[in-house]
Amino acid sequence: MQGNASTATTQPMIPLPHRILKVRRETGDVFSIETQPEGDESDFHFVPGQFNMVYVFGVGEVPLSISGDPARTHTLTHTIRSVGWVTQALKKMKKGDRIGVRGPFGTPWPFQEAAGNDVVIVAGGVGLAPLRPVIYKLLAEREQYGNISILYGARNPDDLLYGKELEKWRGRFDLHVDATVDSAKRGWMGNVGVVTQLIPKAISDPDNTLAMICGPEIMMRFTVNELQKQGIENSNIYLTMERNMKCAIGFCGHCQFGPEFICKDGPVFSYERVRNIFGKREI
Amino acid sequence: MASSPRIGAKYTLDREALQNLIVELTDSGYQVMGPTMRDGAIIYDAVRSIADLPEGWTDDQEGGTYRLEKRLDNALFGYNVGPHSWKKFLFPPRQKLWTAKRSDQGFEIHPEEEEPLRYAFLGVRSCELHAIAIQDKVFMEDAYVDPVYKARRENLLIVAVNCGQAANTCFCVSMNTGPEAKAGFDLALTEVIDNDRHYFVAEAGSERGTGLLEKLSFESADSQEEAAANAAVNRAAEQMGRTLNTQGIRALLQDNPDHPRWDDVAKRCLSCANCTMACPTCFCSTVEDVTDLSGDHAERWRSWDSCFNLDFTYMGGGHTRHSFKSRYRQWMTHKLSTWHDQFDTSGCVGCGRCITWCPEGIDITEEAAAIRKTPKSQEKKK
Ligand SMILES: Cc1cc2nc3c(=O)[nH]c(=O)nc-3n(C[C@H](O)[C@H](O)[C@H](O)COP(=O)(O)OP(=O)(O)OC[C@H]3O[C@@H](n4cnc5c(N)ncnc54)[C@H](O)[C@@H]3O)c2cc1C
Ligand code: SF4
Ligand code: SF4
Ligand code: FES
Numbered sequence: 001m002q003g004n005a006s007t008a009t010t011q012p013m014i015p016l017p018h019r020i021l022k023v024r025r026e027t028g029d030v031f032s033i034e035t036q037p038e039g040d041e042s043d044f045h046f047v048p049g050q051f052n053m054v055y056v057f058g059v060g061e062v063p064l065s066i067s068g069d070p071a072r073t074h075t076l077t078h079t080i081r082s083v084g085w086v087t088q089a090l091k092k093m094k095k096g097d098r099i100g101v102r103g104p105f106g107t108p109w110p111f112q113e114a115a116g117n118d119v120v121i122v123a124g125g126v127g128l129a130p131l132r133p134v135i136y137k138l139l140a141e142r143e144q145y146g147n148i149s150i151l152y153g154a155r156n157p158d159d160l161l162y163g164k165e166l167e168k169w170r171g172r173f174d175l176h177v178d179a180t181v182d183s184a185k186r187g188w189m190g191n192v193g194v195v196t197q198l199i200p201k202a203i204s205d206p207d208n209t210l211a212m213i214c215g216p217e218i219m220m221r222f223t224v225n226e227l228q229k230q231g232i233e234n235s236n237i238y239l240t241m242e243r244n245m246k247c248a249i250g251f252c253g254h255c256q257f258g259p260e261f262i263c264k265d266g267p268v269f270s271y272e273r274v275r276n277i278f279g280k281r282e283i
Numbered sequence: 284m285a286s287s288p289r290i291g292a293k294y295t296l297d298r299e300a301l302q303n304l305i306v307e308l309t310d311s312g313y314q315v316m317g318p319t320m321r322d323g324a325i326i327y328d329a330v331r332s333i334a335d336l337p338e339g340w341t342d343d344q345e346g347g348t349y350r351l352e353k354r355l356d357n358a359l360f361g362y363n364v365g366p367h368s369w370k371k372f373l374f375p376p377r378q379k380l381w382t383a384k385r386s387d388q389g390f391e392i393h394p395e396e397e398e399p400l401r402y403a404f405l406g407v408r409s410c411e412l413h414a415i416a417i418q419d420k421v422f423m424e425d426a427y428v429d430p431v432y433k434a435r436r437e438n439l440l441i442v443a444v445n446c447g448q449a450a451n452t453c454f455c456v457s458m459n460t461g462p463e464a465k466a467g468f469d470l471a472l473t474e475v476i477d478n479d480r481h482y483f484v485a486e487a488g489s490e491r492g493t494g495l496l497e498k499l500s501f502e503s504a505d506s507q508e509e510a511a512a513n514a515a516v517n518r519a520a521e522q523m524g525r526t527l528n529t530q531g532i533r534a535l536l537q538d539n540p541d542h543p544r545w546d547d548v549a550k551r552c553l554s555c556a557n558c559t560m561a562c563p564t565c566f567c568s569t570v571e572d573v574t575d576l577s578g579d580h581a582e583r584w585r586s587w588d589s590c591f592n593l594d595f596t597y598m599g600g601g602h603t604r605h606s607f608k609s610r611y612r613q614w615m616t617h618k619l620s621t622w623h624d625q626f627d628t629s630g631c632v633g634c635g636r637c638i639t640w641c642p643e644g645i646d647i648t649e650e651a652a653a654i655r656k657t658p659k660s661q662e663k664k665k
């Protein structure tokens with residue numbers, strides 16, 4: 001991995017400057033920022049599922065999943081919903097501005113386990129962002145997998161991320177793409193209802209199907225229930241967890257989730273591993 | 284004078300030799316830190332001579348109380364652990380991680396470089412040696428290494444002191460962490476006061492330790508002196524004020540997140556975080572990004588944090604652990620149970636600080652016993 005601008009192993013506490021190449025509005029409060037590491041090391045390698053700690057000068061640092069294509073190592077993309085101090089500051093940034101990046105951190109989605117099997121991706125809201133690198137990778141090595149389904153739910157049609165890409169994927173004959181919204185305005189021709197309703201249609205061979213889920217915890221809970229109902233084993237269900245994080249390297253203790261440190265043991269976990277604590281109140 | 288000192292053999296040092304030890308360490312460039320009295324408590328701070336040690340003092344500890352009392356003798360180490368622990372030197376309560384300056388290119392980040400500090404700790408108790416070993420696992424032996432911790436730790440010289448008495452709040456015997464220092468020190472001393480004689484039985488645990496002994500006036504300990512030192516440690520073991528049954532505790536706590544005792548302790552707990560600040564193994568921290576008025580200069584600071592603080596689990600508009608119940612449960616379950624999953628060791632060394640320094644006198648040994656008494660196994664989810 002020569003020339004990789006990853007700071008994760010050498011100086012894990014020091015952000016590396018990145019220059020913003022592009023800011024793209026995705027939905028009302030969601031945008032994507034594409035950056036490039038500064039200096040000699042111009043490549044950024046990661047595996048889908050990993051995240052970075054992104055720093056805005058003088059404002060602060062937040063964990064953000066990587067949402068870009070792992071094969072395009074010369075740029076780095078995050079998709080961000082602006083909710084508070086740091087994410088709103090990020091929203092104001094323009095081409096040419098600098099941000100700091102520490103990472104990549106965390107565990108990948110289970111590609112080895114998925115190989116040879118059907119894959120069902122279930123995303124809720126901005127939860128599609130950390131799964132987009134998965135989709136890129138699965139498509140890049142399409143022949144290694146069985147049926148691939150992307151099931152996506154959002155609050156309303158305006159909240160659906162990556163609209164153009166969704167359309168493109170929907171047009172592929174080797175991909176099953178299905179989206180739904182909680183409430184629709186006039187003009188929406190698609191499904192209305194929760195994303196779990198899309199699951200039965202997407203599963204044909206439960207014993208040989210691997211599921212990857214990302215979304216709000218409540219959505220992930222219902223999704224797990226539905227997948228179990230369809231006969232998918234706990235050990236074939238993977239999800240990604242989110243908690244307050246101050247370091248991403250196992251020091252600050254904030255991300256603890258029972259015995260797990262989400263930053264280094266996760267954020268991607270098999271449901272089997274966390275089932276005793278997942279959904280448990282205030283763990 | 285005996286022949287060259289060996290690792291593991293027992294020697295005797297007198298009071299003067301202890302004084303010389305402090306001088307020797309200081310002269311060889313160590314900052315000697317040891318027990319000293321401040322504001323009615325024995326804390327760890329710079330020690331320049333044995334006159335700085337709390338000679339003739341002891342402590343009386345119970346749940347929620349700590350009092351210094353005069354001893355009848357002039358022991359230099361005749362007390363147990365106080366509100367501070369050694370972690371404040373290796374893992375500073377507040378620490379600058381880096382500085383950033385605005386530049387034409389956006390900004391530049393400069394890591395905080397420090398001339399690695401050379402500490403010598405004097406008077407480290409056995410439970411505290413274990414606590415240091417536990418923090419080593421967190422900061423140096425897992426996926427990532429904390430460079431400041433590592434630099435200070437590698438330079439560290441440890442003079443341990445075996446406990447000759449135990450506080451009411453001590454339970455190192457239960458945790459298998461004391462009272463006798465068995466590893467992890469350069470030199471270990473046992474203080475003996477025998478009629479008119481005041482001396483230390485010393486054992487080197489490393490070559491640095493034998494090297495130190497070499498520079499002091501030492502004698503080989505005879506069997507009587509060794510027996511006196513053993514008797515002191517045995518006395519401490521017998522005086523243990525508390526016990527904690529650790530059998531199967533890892534599963535016990537993880538299987539009982541809904542035990543009614545958590546509601547009970549939540550009514551007493553103030554969520555003040557004292558226990559976590561006093562605890563020698565708690566490692567949690569938070570970071571703060573600050574800027575100066577010009578906005579051209581930014582810094583990141585790391586400081587101790589606690590799972591008892593509400594903001595510890597803040598996530599967009601809510602907190603994962605809102606109730607006191609869930610915070611106490613996190614603390615105790617982490618200390619006694621999930622720590623085993625994470626670092627293959629207990630997170631508790633039985634030092635009793637959390638009991639003494641809890642304003643409500645909440646007692647981890649009592650809470651664990653209450654859960655053990657009526658365990659309700661969690662219903663296994665599908
Ligand atoms: C592993 C991981 C991956 C994430 N990936 C993405 C992503 O791809 N896109 C995206 O939009 N968001 C993502 N988030 C959530 C994102 O980190 C928060 O929205 C962000 O921290 C909010 O910061 P703020 O300063 O804007 O908000 P404020 O409300 O001002 O937050 C103050 C501080 O609280 C903490 N905090 C608040 N909300 C969260 C949260 N949801 N999760 C963790 N810490 C929080 C942060 O330390 C933050 O700095 C991810 C979180 C985690 C843990
Ligand atoms: S008990 Fe709380 S403060 Fe102490 S290490 Fe565990 S989570 Fe951190
Ligand atoms: S939990 Fe209490 S007794 Fe155990 S090491 Fe921490 S302060 Fe000492
Ligand atoms: S984010 Fe700090 S320990 Fe995981």
